[in-house]
Amino acid sequence: MKARFDIVKRKWWFFGLSLAITVxxxxxxxxxxxxxxxxxxxxxxxxxxxxxxxxxxxxxxMLNDIGLSVGEGSITVAGTRGDIAVIRFPTTLSQAxxxxxxxxxxxxxxxxxxxxxxxxxxxxxxQTSQKAVWAVLLASLFIVVYMAIRFxxxxxxxxxxxxxxDAFIVMAVxxxxxxxxxxxxxxxxxxxxxxxxxxTIVIFDRIRENMNVAKPRSRGExxxxxxxxxxQTMSRSINTVVTVLIAAVMLYFxxxxxxxxxxxxxxxxxxxxxxxSIFIASPIWVTWRSRKLPKSKPAESVE
Amino acid sequence: xxxRSSRRWGRFGxxxxxxxxxxxxxxxxxxxxxxxxxxxxxxxxxFDLLYQIEPTKDHPLTKEGVQAALQAxxxxxxxxxxxxxxxxxxxxNRIRVQIAGDFDQNYYQQIIGEQAxxxxxxxxxxxxxxxxxxxxPKQKPLATGADLKSNSQWATDQNGQNVVTLExxxxxxxxxxxxxxxxxxxxxxxxxxxxxxxxxxxVMYDGKSEISGGDLNTPEKCETLAKQLNAGALPYxxxxxxxxxxxxxxxxASLKATMWAGLAAILLxxxxxxxxxxxxxxxADIALVAYLYLxxxxxxxxxxxxxxxxxxxxxxxxxxxxxxxIITYERIKDEMRNGKSLQSSVIAGNKRALRAIxxxxxxxxxxxxxxxxxxxADIRGFAISLMLSIVISLLTAVLLSRAMLxxxxxxxxxxxxxxxxxxxxVVQK
Numbered sequence: 001m002k003a004r005f006d007i008v009k010r011k012w013w014f015f016g017l018s019l020a021i022t023v024x025x026x027x028x029x030x031x032x033x034x035x036x037x038x039x040x041x042x043x044x045x046x047x048x049x050x051x052x053x054x055x056x057x058x059x060x061x062m063l064n065d066i067g068l069s070v071g072e073g074s075i076t077v078a079g080t081r082g083d084i085a086v087i088r089f090p091t092t093l094s095q096a097x098x099x100x101x102x103x104x105x106x107x108x109x110x111x112x113x114x115x116x117x118x119x120x121x122x123x124x125x126x127q128t129s130q131k132a133v134w135a136v137l138l139a140s141l142f143i144v145v146y147m148a149i150r151f152x153x154x155x156x157x158x159x160x161x162x163x164x165x166d167a168f169i170v171m172a173v174x175x176x177x178x179x180x181x182x183x184x185x186x187x188x189x190x191x192x193x194x195x196x197x198x199x200t201i202v203i204f205d206r207i208r209e210n211m212n213v214a215k216p217r218s219r220g221e222x223x224x225x226x227x228x229x230x231x232q233t234m235s236r237s238i239n240t241v242v243t244v245l246i247a248a249v250m251l252y253f254x255x256x257x258x259x260x261x262x263x264x265x266x267x268x269x270x271x272x273x274x275x276x277s278i279f280i281a282s283p284i285w286v287t288w289r290s291r292k293l294p295k296s297k298p299a300e301s302v303e
Numbered sequence: 304x305x306x307r308s309s310r311r312w313g314r315f316g317x318x319x320x321x322x323x324x325x326x327x328x329x330x331x332x333x334x335x336x337x338x339x340x341x342x343x344x345x346x347x348x349x350f351d352l353l354y355q356i357e358p359t360k361d362h363p364l365t366k367e368g369v370q371a372a373l374q375a376x377x378x379x380x381x382x383x384x385x386x387x388x389x390x391x392x393x394x395x396n397r398i399r400v401q402i403a404g405d406f407d408q409n410y411y412q413q414i415i416g417e418q419a420x421x422x423x424x425x426x427x428x429x430x431x432x433x434x435x436x437x438x439x440p441k442q443k444p445l446a447t448g449a450d451l452k453s454n455s456q457w458a459t460d461q462n463g464q465n466v467v468t469l470e471x472x473x474x475x476x477x478x479x480x481x482x483x484x485x486x487x488x489x490x491x492x493x494x495x496x497x498x499x500x501x502x503x504x505x506v507m508y509d510g511k512s513e514i515s516g517g518d519l520n521t522p523e524k525c526e527t528l529a530k531q532l533n534a535g536a537l538p539y540x541x542x543x544x545x546x547x548x549x550x551x552x553x554x555x556a557s558l559k560a561t562m563w564a565g566l567a568a569i570l571l572x573x574x575x576x577x578x579x580x581x582x583x584x585x586x587a588d589i590a591l592v593a594y595l596y597l598x599x600x601x602x603x604x605x606x607x608x609x610x611x612x613x614x615x616x617x618x619x620x621x622x623x624x625x626x627x628x629i630i631t632y633e634r635i636k637d638e639m640r641n642g643k644s645l646q647s648s649v650i651a652g653n654k655r656a657l658r659a660i661x662x663x664x665x666x667x668x669x670x671x672x673x674x675x676x677x678x679x680a681d682i683r684g685f686a687i688s689l690m691l692s693i694v695i696s697l698l699t700a701v702l703l704s705r706a707m708l709x710x711x712x713x714x715x716x717x718x719x720x721x722x723x724x725x726x727x728x729v730v731q732k
Binding site for chain 2: 233
């Protein structure tokens with residue numbers, strides 16, 4: 001057999017790398033927090049699809065014309081071609097004001113294809129954020145319970161650590177890049193929570209199977225078994241994530257603007273999920289499980 | 304031997320028939336199905352309004368009251384004559400209204416959520432400081448909007464002025480009022496503001512009348528009021544707590560963009576499977592076509608409203624649906640590497656892969672269920688699509704492709720492992 005990269009032996013590298021990203025993310029959170037969208041912050045968010053490079057000054061004067069003043073930095077440019085203006089209002093707009101914006105937009109920007117306006121009341125925003133946190137926690141809990149029933153608790157906990165790691169990395173990336181966090185972001189996190197564990201399960205399934213064939217009697221044997229299982233499932237792990245990535249990348253580049261951040265979150269989560277399934281989940285499990293076993297083999301047996 | 308060979312071609316024939324059915328059905332009816340799927344407001348334009356029912360001091364929130372408010376909103380939406388609006392009660396005291404399509408959003412919002420409390424009083428006082436009229440304290444209105452028939456409409460009177468016509472349910476009531484107040488003014492209040500205070504000129508016997516004045520001066524305003532009166536008063540004031548408005552052309556643009564993105568993704572995934580697994584990949588692709596068709600069928604059959612996140616979930620679902628194929632095929636390769644024959648590898652691989660497939664799909668399904676449970680409109684659309692696509696992909700990527708692969712390998716038409724994505728050198732070892 002060819003010598004290959006021994007993943008389990010280098011587990012501390014990967015733990016260290018993930019820890020470093022996690023700490024960096026925590027620092028960013030503590031310093032800046034999220035760039036919260038109206039879903040969580042209340043107020044109004046107007047998105048104008050102008051279909052021409054956005055001229056912020058022109059958008060601002062258009063809003064001034066209808067009696068709306070916007071603060072410095074509350075108009076941002078979005079879209080792959082920079083043809084979308086997003087305006088944030090700390091207060092909620094009335095339906096009459098929304099109608100005015102639409103009419104004015106048509107006049108000032110003839111190429112535009114209209115707008116999307118989200119308006120959220122503070123109470124609703126607060127409830128939404130609470131719900132979002134609960135949703136992610138509950139989904140994780142249910143998955144732990146399911147895995148604990150189907151496998152064993154050590155698998156479940158290792159899997160969940162990898163999964164929360166993925167969710168956290170997506171959040172950290174969004175915090176670092178100052179991308180807007182809205183309700184669809186929560187949906188993306190939940191999808192990652194549900195999907196990133198797929199690869200982990202395929203690997204765990206193989207470990208479980210290999211354990212049944214030959215029960216390892218020492219740490220070294222167990223580590224070798226896990227490493228073998230990882231490599232046996234490698235092409236599966238990669239190929240399955242590639243197909244979903246194809247879909248997510250296509251949606252990111254060509255799909256509708258309102259799912260842009262959503263698909264970006266998915267892409268980050270998918271990549272992180274593939275990484276953590278291989279380099280985090282199984283190494284954690286083997287570290288934990290091997291504590292039950294003696295350090296070296298009781299007697300040198302034939303391999 | 305002849306018997307064997309005929310069975311072999313019979314199996315191949317059946318395999319071929321399955322392909323024809325899947326491709327034929329999809330090509331023949333998918334456009335029709337697609338057109339019958341209702342599109343959400345983010346793909347078609349429209350709005351999503353969330354109202355909070357606000358109890359007042361002397362009118363606390365009751366279960367019956369909430370139902371009445373819901374009904375009143377329903378009536379108002381009905382009076383707009385839109386197709387498939389969504390009106391739901393949320394959290395016990397909120398009403399969500401979703402209407403998709405190209406319409407005047409501001410006007411619709413007024414009809415749905417604004418009060419039209421029409422009250423006619425016999426006396427009123429003018430506050431000289433503010434110039435505002437209020438009904439004289441402690442008197443009951445002579446008549447309210449509830450006394451009117453639901454046939455008010457905008458009209459112009461002989462002077463060319465815009466008016467709203469009224470007709471009393473009980474003509475005797477109007478007759479009595481006009482008799483009692485003959486030669487005296489009456490005070491018509493709309494939402495607490497004095498609209499007009501005409502002096503009654505003659506007794507009216509047919510219960511018909513009309514109102515005008517105040518800011519009721521354009522045909523649009525008259526029409527709005529008439530619609531609001533016809534739909535009846537709202538039992539509680541409604542406060543708009545959240546809204547999403549999407550312009551119609553923007554909706555269509557994002558639908559088109561996402562459709563193209565989805566199509567490109569599907570084609571790439573098709574190619575990916577073909578290159579990686581060759582003939583087995585072709586079977587996975589056919590199963591994928593069946594998956595797409597069944598998704599269309601389910602959406603059309605259940606009248607699931609397709610939203611932009613929902614569409615994204617379907618495209619992602621394509622990527623996830625082939626996961627089951629990949630897990631199975633890699634498993635089959637493993638079995639072949641262990642020296643099993645093609646056929647027994649296919650059987651063993653399918654069997655052994657199933658457990659991992661079920662476990663991994665179950666977790667995604669759990670996440671979808673939680674999303675549905677907690678989520679609102681948009682998120683729910685995504686969750687439904689995700690759950691449906693998991694269930695359907697289990698049918699097609701597991702059951703259908705397994706049956707096809709078994710038929711195909713048993714027919715023994717092509718049995719070189721290369722055609723199943725196994726590397727050349729592997730089998731001999």
